[in-house]
Amino acid sequence: MTLIVAAVTQQYAFHASDRYTSLPTRKACPDWDLHANKTVIAVGHDCWVVLGYTGLAYLDGKPTDQLIAEAISGYGDLSGDAAMIPWSPTRYPHYREIRDRVEHKLADAYSRLRRRTAEKYSTSVLASGVQRKNNLISGVMFQITALGRETTAVELVPRVLSQRNLLSEAVGMVDNPTIDRMRNRLEGATSPEQVRDRMMDAVVETSLVKEYVGDDVMGVILDKRNNTISTHFRPADEERQHNLWQEVDFLKDQPRLKAMTTVSTPYVLTPGMIWAPSVGNPGGWSMGSGISLNYSGFGESNPKSGTGFFASQPRRPDPGGTAPKKPSGMAAPFGLSGFVGGDQKDFDMDRFNE
Template structure:
C-alpha cells in the first residue's frame, strides 16, 4: 500500500508520495519489504506535463511496478537494455500526447493476469494539458481490479472556480474529505499563501497518516509542476524523515554525502531511471527544466554531481 496525494490548482500541481512497500504478513500487521521504493514518474508529453503515481501491487513479474509503467509509456527497442538497468539514456516518448498515455496505461492494465486483480492497482495521473494556448489542470485515476480498468477524473476546462482546483488521493488514506481538510489545515498553519504551502501540507498529512498505519512510510517524494503558461521549471524533492548517507569512493576521492533519490523522468527525447546520488540533477527538454529541489551540496567539495542507478528490491519468494 501507499498514500499519494495530487493537488492541481490554476497556478501549480503538487504530487506527494511515500516510498514504502509492504507485504501482507501472517499476522495483523503488514511487513515492510522496502522503505525506499520509487512510486513517482514525471512525464513530459507533446501536449501535457505531469506526474504518475500508483498504489497496489508492488511488482509485476520481476519488475517493480513503476518500472513496468515506465516501460509501458516508453517501450524500448528490442536490442536495447531494458529500462531500470541503467541511470541515464533510453528512448523517450516521442510525440505522444496525453490521451495516448492514458490509452497505453489502460490497455496495459487490461492485459495483466487476472489473478493479480485481488491485489488491485490504481494509477493516478495529474498535471496540465496544453490545448489551444490554454493550460488545463487534470487529474485521472485508472483503477484495475482484475477486469476492465475504470477511468475517473477530470480533463476538461473548468467551468467554475471550484473546478479549477482538483484534489485526489489513492492508497491507504482517510476518507477524501478528511484528507482534504487536513491538507487545508496544515497549509494554513504554515502561514504561507503559495504553492509551497500545499506541498508542505501534503507532506505533513502523509506523515500524519504514517503515524497511524504501517502501510504508509515517512520518506517522501514531492513534485511541483507549475502551470506551463506561468513557468516551465518543474521541481522534485526527496524528503526523507531522517537523513540518508551515501559514500562516493574512487581513486582520488572518498566522501560521504546526503543521498538523494530521484524519480523517473520521461521526456519526448529520453528516459532517466531512478538514481541515488547528490543533489543537482537537471533534465531539460525545449523550454522545460526538470530540476532537483534538494540543496545538500557541500561548497567545499570538488564533487558537483554524482549519481548511479538505484538498485531495486526484488519481489518476494
C-alpha cells in the same frame, strides 16, 4: 500499499507520495522495500504529467513504477543499471494516449496474475498534470484502477480550471481527517512550494496513523509557467538514506563522494532522455528542450552549479525471485545549459507555450 496525493491548478500540478512497500503474508506484513519509487513524471506532446501508484508493488515481475514508465515511453523493458536512457520516439504521446497506455498496460499485467491475487489486490494510478488544449493550458487529473479482470480510467477534472481553482485528490491508505486538514491548509498556501510541502506533510501525518504508509516522502511540482520540473525528497531517516548511497558500487574508491548528502529521484521522462530512479546530490540544470530540472532535499531548495553525481537506485527484487539490478554511477555538470540526450525535433516547447 501507500498513499498518493495529487493536486492541480491552471498552471501547476503537484504530487506527494511515500516510498514504502511491504510483503503480504497471512500474519503481519513485514517491511520489504523502504526506498521504493512510486513516482513517474512524463513530458508528453501536449502535456506534463506526474503519476503515482498504490497497490501491488510488482507486476509482470517488475517494479510497478517501471511498468508505468515502460507503458508511457514505449520501451519493452527498462530494467538494467542505467541512470539515463535515451528517449527519442517518432512522436511523443499526447495526454489521452498516456492515460490509455497506462490503462492498457495495467489491464495486461492483471490478466496474467493469478485470479485470486488479481481479485484480492487492486492497483490504482493517480495522475495530475497540465495540458494545452484549445489554445488554453489547464490542470488535468485522472485515476486508473485495476481489480480482478476489470480496469477503469476516470477523468477527475470536470471542466477547465479557473486561475484560482485548486483541485486535490488522494488514493491508497487515505485517512480522511488528515486529508481534510490538508485541504484546509492548501486554501491558505501562497506559493507552489507551500502547496507541495503541505501535501507532503499530509503523507507524513498519515504514516503516524496508517501502518502501511511510509515516512519518507517524494514531492513534485510541475511548473508550466516557468518550464520547471521540481522534485523534493524528504527522508525520515538521513542515516537510512546514507546507507542506500553506500550500496552504489562505483563509490568504493571515492571516499569523498561516499560522504556526500544525497536525495532520491523518481522516473522523469523528458524529450530525448529518461532519467531512471536514482540517488545523487541535490541540484538542477536546463535541458535543450527548454525545460529546467531541479532535484532538491535536505533543505536544498535551489539548483546548484558544479558537478552532479548520480547512480541508478539499488532496488529490491520482486519477491518472486528476480534479481535486483546492479547500480551504476555517472557524473554530469549541473547548470549545463543545452544538455541534449537524443533527438528532440518532435517536441516544440514554443508551440506548447503559445
